[in-house]
Structure formats: C-alpha cells, structure tokens
Amino acid sequence: MLTISIAIQKGGSGKTTTALNLAAALQRSGQKVLLIDLDPQANLTQSMGIADDSSFSIYELLKQAASGETLETEKAIINTGIIPLIPANLELASAELELVSMYGREQLLKQLLGQLPEEYDVVVVDCPPAVGMLTVNALTASDYILMPLQAEFLPFKGVQRFMKNVQLIKKQLNKKLEVLGLVLTKYDEHKSMHRQIRRQLEDLYPGLVMDTGIRSNIALAKAQEQFKDIFTFDNSANGAKDYRSLAEEVTARLSAV
Amino acid sequence: MLTISIAIQKGGSGKTTTALNLAAALQRSGQKVLLIDLDPQANLTQSMGIADDSSFSIYELLKQAASGETLETEKAIINTGIIPLIPANLELASAELELVSMYGREQLLKQLLGQLPEEYDVVVVDCPPAVGMLTVNALTASDYILMPLQAEFLPFKGVQRFMKNVQLIKKQLNKKLEVLGLVLTKYDEHKSMHRQIRRQLEDLYPGLVMDTGIRSNIALAKAQEQFKDIFTFDNSANGAKDYRSLAEEVTARLSAV
Ligand SMILES: Nc1ncnc2c1ncn2[C@@H]1O[C@H](COP(=O)(O)OP(=O)(O)OP(=O)(O)O)[C@@H](O)[C@H]1O
Ligand SMILES: Nc1ncnc2c1ncn2[C@@H]1O[C@H](COP(=O)(O)OP(=O)(O)OP(=O)(O)O)[C@@H](O)[C@H]1O
Numbered sequence: 379m380l381t382i383s384i385a386i387q388k389g390g391s392g393k394t395t396t397a398l399n400l401a402a403a404l405q406r407s408g409q410k411v412l413l414i415d416l417d418p419q420a421n422l423t424q425s426m427g428i429a430d431d432s433s434f435s436i437y438e439l440l441k442q443a444a445s446g447e448t449l450e451t452e453k454a455i456i457n458t459g460i461i462p463l464i465p466a467n468l469e470l471a472s473a474e475l476e477l478v479s480m481y482g483r484e485q486l487l488k489q490l491l492g493q494l495p496e497e498y499d500v501v502v503v504d505c506p507p508a509v510g511m512l513t514v515n516a517l518t519a520s521d522y523i524l525m526p527l528q529a530e531f532l533p534f535k536g537v538q539r540f541m542k543n544v545q546l547i548k549k550q551l552n553k554k555l556e557v558l559g560l561v562l563t564k565y566d567e568h569k570s571m572h573r574q575i576r577r578q579l580e581d582l583y584p585g586l587v588m589d590t591g592i593r594s595n596i597a598l599a600k601a602q603e604q605f606k607d608i609f610t611f612d613n614s615a616n617g618a619k620d621y622r623s624l625a626e627e628v629t630a631r632l633s634a635v
Numbered sequence: 636m637l638t639i640s641i642a643i644q645k646g647g648s649g650k651t652t653t654a655l656n657l658a659a660a661l662q663r664s665g666q667k668v669l670l671i672d673l674d675p676q677a678n679l680t681q682s683m684g685i686a687d688d689s690s691f692s693i694y695e696l697l698k699q700a701a702s703g704e705t706l707e708t709e710k711a712i713i714n715t716g717i718i719p720l721i722p723a724n725l726e727l728a729s730a731e732l733e734l735v736s737m738y739g740r741e742q743l744l745k746q747l748l749g750q751l752p753e754e755y756d757v758v759v760v761d762c763p764p765a766v767g768m769l770t771v772n773a774l775t776a777s778d779y780i781l782m783p784l785q786a787e788f789l790p791f792k793g794v795q796r797f798m799k800n801v802q803l804i805k806k807q808l809n810k811k812l813e814v815l816g817l818v819l820t821k822y823d824e825h826k827s828m829h830r831q832i833r834r835q836l837e838d839l840y841p842g843l844v845m846d847t848g849i850r851s852n853i854a855l856a857k858a859q860e861q862f863k864d865i866f867t868f869d870n871s872a873n874g875a876k877d878y879r880s881l882a883e884e885v886t887a888r889l890s891a892v
C-alpha cells in the first residue's frame with residue numbers, strides 16, 4: 379500500500395482538485411484507492427457531495443488514535459460512488475491545537491493507516507494550506523508527497539520554503555518520505571510567465587517537475603459543483619486528458635522505484 | 636484610522652494581491668496607508684521585494700505585546716518605496732502555537748495598532764488561509780473585513796463557513812467589526828459558472844458583493860515578480876483599472892457609514 383500526500387502550503391494550488399482527479403484516474407486504471415480529507419475546510423468532502431459535518435470523520439479517528447482507543451477506521455470510510463473517502467468535518471479546525479500536546483502527535487495518521495479494513499493499493503491524502511499538525515501527520519505517514527502549484531511568482535517562492543519543511547520532516551519524522559514530484563496546475567503555455575517559471579523550477583529541482591501540466595480548464599471547477607470527478611463529468615475535457623496523463627506519469631514514477 | 640483585514644480561509648482567493656493593490660490605489664487617492672503582513676508565508680512581504688527573514692517583523696512585535704514589553708512598532712515599519720510595511724518573517728509560523736496560551740492572545744494586534752508612530756488613515760492587514768490565532772487577531776483589531784474569493788464552487792462553500800466564523804468573532808471579540816464586502820477575483824464574466832456563482836452570492840449576501848470584480852489578468856502576477864504594485868507595473872492593465880475601481884467603491888462604502 380502506497381500513501382501519497384497532496385500537499386503545499388500555498389493556497390489555491392490545486393491540491394483538492396488534484397487529490398480527487400488523480401485518485402479517480404488511478405482507480406480507473408485498476409488501482410484500489412482510498413481518499414482521506416485532512417483539511418478543516420473539508421473541500422474534498424464537499425466536492426464529493428458528502429456532508430462536511432458528519433459525526434464520524436478523520437477528526438474523530440485522530441482523537442481515538444491520540445487517546446489510545448480502539449480505532450474504528452471502517453466506520454469512518456464512506457462509499458461515495460466515486461472513491462471511498464474518510465471525510466473531514468468542521469471540528470478538524472480545532473485539531474491543530476488539540477493534538478499539539480498529545481504523545482506521538484505526529485504519528486496519529488500513520489497509526490490509522492496501519493488499521494485499514496481492506497487492502498488498498500494507494501491512499502491519497504488532501505492537505506490544508508498550512509504546515510501545521512495535520513500536514514505533518516500526513517507527511518509522517520506518507521511514502522510520497524506530490525506538490526501542485528501554479529507557475530507564478532508567489533507559488534514559486536512558496537515551494538522553495540515548503541521544500542525545506544519537507545526535508546526537515548523527512549529527516550526528523552519519516553526517512554522513507556520521497557518527493558514524487560511537482561505538478562504545475564492552471565498551466566497556460568501561452569503565458570510567458572508560466573513557461574519561464576516552469577524552466578526555473580526545472581533548473582532548481584531537476585527531475586522533479588512532472589512533464590504533465592494541468593491546463594486551466596473550467597470543467598474541473600464545474601465537475602466539483604456536480605460532485606463528480608472530471609472523467610465522469612466530461613471525459614473529453616482537457617482536465618480529464620491532463621489528469622489521466624498525470625496518473626500515467628505518477629504510476630511510471632512509482633514503478634521506477 | 637481605519638483598519639481593514641483582507642481575509643478568507645480559502646487558499647488562493649487573491650488576498651495578498653488585493654492587500655497590495657487596494658492599498659496602493661488608496662494611497663494614490665491621497666490616503667496615508669500602512670500594510671501589515673500577518674501571513675507566515677510572507678507573500679505580501681516577498682511581493683514587495685522585502686526579505687522574508689528579517690530580524691524584526693510582525694512576529695517580534697506580537698511577542699513583545701504578548702510579554703508586556705515596550706512595543707517597538709516604529710522599528711518594524713519598512714519604507715518599501717510603495718507603501719510602508721510591517722513585514723512577516725518565517726518565525727511567524729510558530730506564532731499560532733506560541734500565542735495560544737498567552738493572556739489576551741486575541742488582542743495583541745489591537746495593542747500594536749494602538750501604538751503606531753504616525754497618523755495613518757488606513758491600515759490594511761493581509762491574512763493567512765486559515766482561521767487561526769493570526770486571523771483572529773486581525774479581525775479583533777479591525778473595523779472592517781474585506782473577503783476576496785473566486786466565483787467557483789469550493790470558494791462559494793468556503794465563504795459560507797467563513798462568514799459564520801466572522802460573526803462569532805464579532806460577537807465574542809469585536810462588536811464593531813463590519814463586513815465591508817466580498818470582492819470576486821480572477822473573475823471572467825464569459826464563464827457561465829462565474830456569473831451564476833456571482834448571482835448566488837448576491838442572493839445569499841444582499842448588498843455585500845462589490846460591484847467591482849477583479850478580472851483575471853496575468854499582469855497582476857507579473858507585477859509581483861517585479862516587486863511592483865499593478866499601477867507602477869502597468870497603469871493601463873485591466874488589473875490596474877479593476878483595483879482602482881475597487882478602491883473607489885471601498886472609499887464610497889467607508890464614507891457612507
Ligand atoms: N487546472 C484548473 N483549471 C481551472 N480551475 C482549477 C484548476 N485546478 C483547480 N481549479 C479551481 O481552482 C480553485 C482552487 O483549487 P483547489 O481548491 O483544488 O486548490 P487547493 O490548493 O486545494 O486550495 P486550498 O489551498 O484552499 O486547499 C477551485 O475552484 C478549483 O475548481
Ligand atoms: N485577478 C487576478 N488575475 C490573475 N492572477 C491573479 C489575480 N489575483 C491573484 N492572482 C495570482 O494568483 C495567485 C494567488 O493569489 P494570492 O497569492 O493573492 O492569493 P491569496 O488568497 O493571498 O493566497 P493564500 O491563500 O496562499 O494567501 C498569485 O500568483 C497571484 O499573482
């Protein structure tokens with residue numbers, strides 16, 4: 379079972395959109411996938427048409443792990459019709475503070491993933507725009523991190539700082555963590571700025587920038603409003619082509635290891 | 636002196652871009668403006684060409700306030716060449732946790748604003764994509780909150796939840812806080828989804844949606860790369876027209892009170 383965190387602290391980088399559509403593409407290619415919404419905004423949960431105020435979510439599971447109780451992971455998994463999901467709820471906003479003073483506070487998600495009821499091939503974790511206790515839990519539990527970002531100046535500054543955080547977490551909490559790659563989102567190759575920032579990223583992080591760029595495509599936002607992944611919404615849309623291509627590239631990188 | 640927070644938890648909503656360019660437009664219309672970067676990402680600071688690892692930033696000021704020391708606000712203000720700025724630095728990331736157990740922890744920014752060396756007409760505060768101790772400090776200290784957001788499904792879900800947080804903070808911490816408005820960013824009136832979400836917001840929050848929508852304009856991102864506000868970068872760009880229009884609308888709303 380491989381665990382991939384979709385994480386970067388820069389807001390609006392396409393984390394949630396990538397978590398859902400990469401997971402859907404992997405599932406369509408035959409993988410057994412589980413999604414986890416680790417963001418107090420609960421956007422992934424909302425985009426799958428699931429209530430963001432359920433009584434048993436990732437928050438309740440983390441609290442069980444923190445207090446050493448039996449982990450009821452099966453109870454938390456919702457069969458959404460697209461992909462199984464452990465949802466977030468609004469209470470998760472208080473998790474950052476509540477977890478801070480608990481023993482083994484960075485290992486809670488890792489514990490949960492050790493107690494899943496089924497054999498999943500891939501677990502995909504959607505993270506919040508912050509490097510707090512939730513993202514740290516995700517990276518401590520993950521084999522890989524995939525970082526989406528727009529090819530613009532502020533995201534470019536942000537990824538450089540985030541990379542340092544990732545290296546620190548790898549060193550202190552999870553030596554097996556690898557950067558799967560950086561994927562450019564809302565990419566427009568007609569914009570000179572996007573091409574230039576792409577090149578700068580390729581120079582700065584050789585081999586890490588995915589060949590696949592996710593082009594700007596309103597179908598990706600429209601699909602979320604209808605609680606669909608992009609393939610179900612419009613399999614011929616650019617967004618579908620790009621996320622299919624991303625899934626192939628991710629699979630190739632995973633097999634190359 | 637009026638204090639306006641640019642805040643919403645949804646990432647990539649255009650907070651930092653709005654903080655800088657609204658402030659620049661207000662200054663050009665004759666107001667004496669101060670900018671405060673309250674985001675550990677320090678994007679506003681970076682977009683003004685200021686070091687994001689200075690030794691005396693908003694973080695050090697907040698710590699002085701928390702420990703009851705003399706507040707050296709003057710020392711923190713940088714004359715950037717565009718607008719005076721109290722910068723953020725990387726340490727601010729630990730502020731969320733450090734401030735949590737301090738007395739009067741939500742009032743720290745308010746204390747600082749009571750100790751500014753000069754008479755500013757407007758203070759504009761850029762907030763992080765989170766409703767944590769930093770955003771709570773901003774809203775406790777502010778007269779107004781302006782919420783930028785994209786006219787898409789996930790931001791639409793996000794603003795509804797954020798509004799509840801704002802009302803709670805108003806009730807418990809700052810009865811004078813008013814919502815100045817919601818401003819649509821990266822708006823494309825050719826996209827039916829954007830028009831539809833705009834209408835839904837106008838129905839849900841009558842009178843709150845600003846008439847001015849900030850159109851999608853790469854010049855806004857390019858200006859940040861050159862450490863310029865949009866007016867200095869390209870005064871004829873759509874981004875300049877839209878932020879000028881936003882500033883006029885904001886000024887009109889402030890005078891109407
Ligand atoms: N390639 C794309 N083309 C067009 N719209 C996109 C694309 N990717 C994402 N979006 C839209 O941009 C908005 C932000 O994307 P998303 O929520 O996935 O980013 P995020 O990084 O998860 O944000 P946050 O930091 O708040 O968690 C959403 O409305 C989404 O539908
Ligand atoms: N109207 C616009 N047209 C084109 N690009 C824009 C526009 N507004 C913002 N951007 C760009 O979108 C990206 C995100 O904007 P910005 O950083 O201002 O959002 P934010 O809400 O402050 O993000 P965060 O949640 O990370 O603080 C930046 O690269 C910025 O230059």
Ligand SMILES: [Mg+2]
Nearest residue numbers: 393394417421
């Ligand atoms: Mg998200």
Ligand SMILES: [Mg+2]
Nearest residue numbers: 650651674678
């Ligand atoms: Mg910002």
